[in-house]
Amino acid sequence: MEWGPFLLSLQLAVATTAILIPLAVLAARPLARWRGPSKPVVEAALTLPLVLPPTVLGYYLLVGFGRASPLGRGFEAVFGAPLAFSFEGLVVASLIANIPFAVQPIQRAVEALPREIADAARVSGMTSAAAFWRIELPLIAPGLMTAAVLTFAHTMGEFGVVLMVGGNIPGETRTASIALYDETQIPGGAPGGLAAALLMLSFLSILAVQVLARRRR
């Protein structure tokens, strides 16, 4: 079995999780406390990648990454290479595709924190930074871990978005699920190893989420 695509997926998943989780914490905290009338609209927009067909999301991202868009032009001007059909492009696409998986568990965890806990930290004289690191972060940690596991697992198996945005360039954008698809299309291909590896990883991820949910109770 060829491990290249699997390692590439692993890289993509690690990069996506590492970048997205801190951003999701930044977004989820104000979102959890916000009571504005337009809150449902913003929440719907953030949840959209969950239900949008991956090819549709991939199509719009591809358009957004192209030379015709400011994002595509800007990226190319800075890094000298186009965003579409590159590993970097995959990371950006994964970040967007995973927003609901990352934001929602963290938002729920923040919402579950009693207001008095935050008040008690302030009345105890803690600075906002100390209250965040010492009190809030440890208490939302299970939600954070759930978000990380879901994001990681989802990225490992992503197919549609990756195919649309990345194409199928070995070593650059040919991830595990795409390689798996390819193996089934060629005579004498050996998809079994990759499929088993992805199955195992997905199962372990869900198991981790379940264990975390138990610990929270």
Added chain:
Amino acid sequence: MSALSVRLEQSEPIPLAAELTVAAGELLALVGPSGSGKTTILRCIAGLHRPRAGHVRCGETAWFDGTAGIDRPPQARSVGLVFQNYALFPHLTALENVSTALGHLPRKERPARARALLERVHLGGLEERRPAELSGGQQQRVAVARALAREPQVLLLDEPFSAVDQVTRRKLQRELAELRRGLSIPMILVTHDLEEAAMLADRLTLLHRGRTLQTGTPEEVLTRPKDPLVAALVAARNIFAGRILAHDAERGITLLDWHGRRLEAAPAPRFPVDAEVAWTIPPSEVILHRRVQPSRGVAENPVSGAILDLVRLGSLTSVSIRVPGEEQALIMDVPNHVAWRNGLEPGIEIGVSLLAKAIHVMPGSEVRSQNTEVSNSAPLLISDF
């Protein structure tokens, strides 16, 4: 150490028109029904809620001043607050919970200080337990230790005894009474329990719909309510209507007319003669005349009537008496043995004295006490006797 002075005004989200001052070392009970704004007042003092106008001053320092635009954050106010449900940090041990409020000390000194504070609230040995591994009473003590850790200039207690059982409550109340003797800062205890307030506080402020109605010693507020509303809120029994007949400055009494009876009352010279007033007398100040051989002193506001019913509450028996001309029953509290020895039972005629100095005159003729109305209450038989 300095006094706390608070004046708060707002119309939303709940209306506030509150004014209170607490001296250093004094414990003020803030009493009122649920929803009267007690917790909001504490939150304003702690800096967790910003009122529309008013001030919160600790000594010479303004923590909040609506006019001057001063609004210090909670971190800069030096307040110790015990939350109603304690709001302990669930992932930290008792020791760590207390240490979080020791930010003013060098890191190395914090554990020892936290240990000493836990010792002071009788939690020595439980330092490493998390809140979930502590009983309700122990959690409350951790919350108190954490509130004191900052060496606050003001201590605020939000219904600190409401979440524990009766036995633990008594114990914690005793502990607070002990603890406060060592504290020379202003303290505010929020409670809806008048008895608790009377037991623990130096003074009591009665709050109703965000307004501070009356402040005084518990005895003052409970037995000499400012008006019938305060009287109703402190569950005063025996609120009746009357008319001022005269003031006798020499004897230090005011004379009242009560359905043609002449009553001597505590002096109330602020009311003009002929004014329609309300008056009240604590049930403990209604004295039973001995039935067989009349005792001396029966001349003091003698009233007679038939017993409507008797209710035994702990060691006291509450006797309601139908007084001719009055719609509401007059309530008298006597020790159980007195009721028994005098053969009190529904239907019999008795004579009582209303102690003059205990009759308190209030403005207003709108009279509503919790007493049974004579018209629609049939005599009840108490099998207890």
